[in-house]
Amino acid sequence: MRIHTVTFNPAIDHTITIDRLIPGEVHRARAVRQNAGGKGVNVASCLADWGADVAVHGLLGSDNAAPFDALFAAKGITDRFIRVAGSTRVNLKLVDDAGTTDINLDGMAVDEALVAKVVSQLNVAVRSGDLVALSGSLPPGCPYDVYAAMVAQLRERGCRVLLDTSGGPLKHALNAVVLPHVIKPNRSELAAWTGQAAMDRTGLLSVAADLCRRGVELVVISMGEEGALFVSAQGAVCAHLALDGVASTVGAGDAMVAGLAAGLADGLPLERLARLATAFAVGKLGMAGPNLPELGAVRALAQEVSLSAMTMA
Numbered sequence: 001m002r003i004h005t006v007t008f009n010p011a012i013d014h015t016i017t018i019d020r021l022i023p024g025e026v027h028r029a030r031a032v033r034q035n036a037g038g039k040g041v042n043v044a045s046c047l048a049d050w051g052a053d054v055a056v057h058g059l060l061g062s063d064n065a066a067p068f069d070a071l072f073a074a075k076g077i078t079d080r081f082i083r084v085a086g087s088t089r090v091n092l093k094l095v096d097d098a099g100t101t102d103i104n105l106d107g108m109a110v111d112e113a114l115v116a117k118v119v120s121q122l123n124v125a126v127r128s129g130d131l132v133a134l135s136g137s138l139p140p141g142c143p144y145d146v147y148a149a150m151v152a153q154l155r156e157r158g159c160r161v162l163l164d165t166s167g168g169p170l171k172h173a174l175n176a177v178v179l180p181h182v183i184k185p186n187r188s189e190l191a192a193w194t195g196q197a198a199m200d201r202t203g204l205l206s207v208a209a210d211l212c213r214r215g216v217e218l219v220v221i222s223m224g225e226e227g228a229l230f231v232s233a234q235g236a237v238c239a240h241l242a243l244d245g246v247a248s249t250v251g252a253g254d255a256m257v258a259g260l261a262a263g264l265a266d267g268l269p270l271e272r273l274a275r276l277a278t279a280f281a282v283g284k285l286g287m288a289g290p291n292l293p294e295l296g297a298v299r300a301l302a303q304e305v306s307l308s309a310m311t312m313a
């Protein structure tokens with residue numbers, strides 16, 4: 001069984017650490033780093049640290065592909081990205097004591113024929129029983145309903161599909177007849193899908209329960225430092241683990257998706273899945289880039305996660 005990740009809009013994350021972000025002021029950088037990123041790349045990077053067999057798919061600019069080539073080679077990730085003339089976007093992450101401010105660019109414009117090529121290559125590469133994570137925003141030129149179409153095609157091929165996206169692409173995927181097995185929106189992405197500015201836990205739980213009734217097997221709603229809700233036909237739990245010394249919150253949600261994929265690959269029941277996915281996310285928080293600490297540390301974190309059962313309406 002192989003895990004595939006798809007990233008149509010990868011990014012090089014340029015992280016600048018400053019003392020305190022004050023709009024309109026000149027800031028002096030305390031530290032600067034760059035890493036290959038984009039949601040599906042981060043998912044694959046964490047899964048490779050866990051020892052999973054993982055392949056990455058999508059579109060990558062050939063002018064600045066070096067950090068991606070280095071990451072894939074260093075971690076033994078199978079590289080199925082199609083190289084395209086041009087540059088992958090560079091996203092800015094401004095880190096100060098209050099947290100991280102993300103400035104994400106649109107990404108390289110692509111044409112529909114290239115998107116179709118990624119989809120058909122993936123359809124040939126997957127085997128029944130494989131897991132596929134579809135992650136992130138879509139670049140200009142990419143049809144908003146591409147994830148919805150891919151979910152149907154991949155399920156037809158016997159794959160299990162995890163979706164982590166937002167806005168229009170999430171809307172298309174959740175309004176489709178054939179739904180993903182797993183979704184992992186954060187709370188504001190799910191609230192936006194329902195047309196609300198914000199939602200409390202009761203509201204989130206009720207939307208998740210509706211999605212489960214419609215056929216999504218597992219809805220995971222991440223809530224930053226408040227942890228995450230895991231909702232399936234088996235029940236609902238809130239999982240949380242506090243961490244001192246957060247190095248970077250960038251990609252915590254992707255690490256959580258990686259933990260979900262790893263747990264699903266092992267057939268874990270809901271509570272153990274919630275523990276493992278939370279341990280991946282919190283383990284990543286202590287690392288600068290999209291990386292996990294050593295496996296023993298992740299397993300130890302999983303034991304420390306506190307779980308509380310939630311009642312569904």
Ligand SMILES: Nc1ncnc2c1ncn2[C@@H]1O[C@H](COP(=O)(O)OP(=O)(O)OP(=O)(O)O)[C@@H](O)[C@H]1O
Binds near residue numbers: 185228240253278281
């Ligand atoms: N400050 C924090 N303290 C403890 N846990 C955290 C913190 N930030 C994130 N997490 C953990 O990581 C998970 C994912 O974080 P978050 O909800 O920020 O995801 P996200 O919005 O998808 O992030 P990204 O898009 O950067 O990957 C949370 O559900 C929680 O378990």
Ligand SMILES: O=P(O)(O)OC[C@@]1(O)O[C@H](CO)[C@@H](O)[C@@H]1O
Binds near residue numbers: 009012037039138254
């Ligand atoms: O613009 P998108 O695709 O929604 O998010 C892109 C991004 O913020 O997601 C990752 C963190 O989750 C980063 O590596 C990357 O910069």
